[in-house]
Amino acid sequence: MRIKCLAMLGPAVLLASAAFTGTASAASTGPEALVCNSNWSVSSGQGRAAGKWCYNNGAGNAIAVRGTVTDTNADGRCPFVQVTTSAGWKLDSDWAGPRGDSSPVNIDAPSGQHLTGLAIKYITC
Numbered sequence: 001m002r003i004k005c006l007a008m009l010g011p012a013v014l015l016a017s018a019a020f021t022g023t024a025s026a027a028s029t030g031p032e033a034l035v036c037n038s039n040w041s042v043s044s045g046q047g048r049a050a051g052k053w054c055y056n057n058g059a060g061n062a063i064a065v066r067g068t069v070t071d072t073n074a075d076g077r078c079p080f081v082q083v084t085t086s087a088g089w090k091l092d093s094d095w096a097g098p099r100g101d102s103s104p105v106n107i108d109a110p111s112g113q114h115l116t117g118l119a120i121k122y123i124t125c
Helices: none
Strands: 015-017 026-030 030-042 046-054 063-072 077-085 091-092 102-108 115-124
Touching: 030 063, 030 115, 046 077, 046 115, 063 077, 063 115, 077 102
Parallel strands: none
Antiparallel strands: 015 115, 026 030, 030 046, 046 063, 063 102, 077 091, 077 115
């Protein structure tokens, strides 16, 4: 198992918006199945990330993101995905690094909240 430790957080590099295209897929998270059918992607000088917005609350609000983040540059900066919730919380994925490494993006909104934004950020690693 690889252990990753946090260092300094870098500035937000790019905000992403959902591209509402693609085919539906389902991922199970307990009694309800997530429907993951809206693509997202972000990139920066440190790396790239892509995946799907996921829904199951019937209100049309995203409650999870699934995908992968990849470090594409040998610069000592390791990218990760950060989402913002409807309550203003910031939730982070695992970070990828060094160059060529990828990590999963599996972020769920806390109960009663939904996701409102997504960005790629980095730590010094």
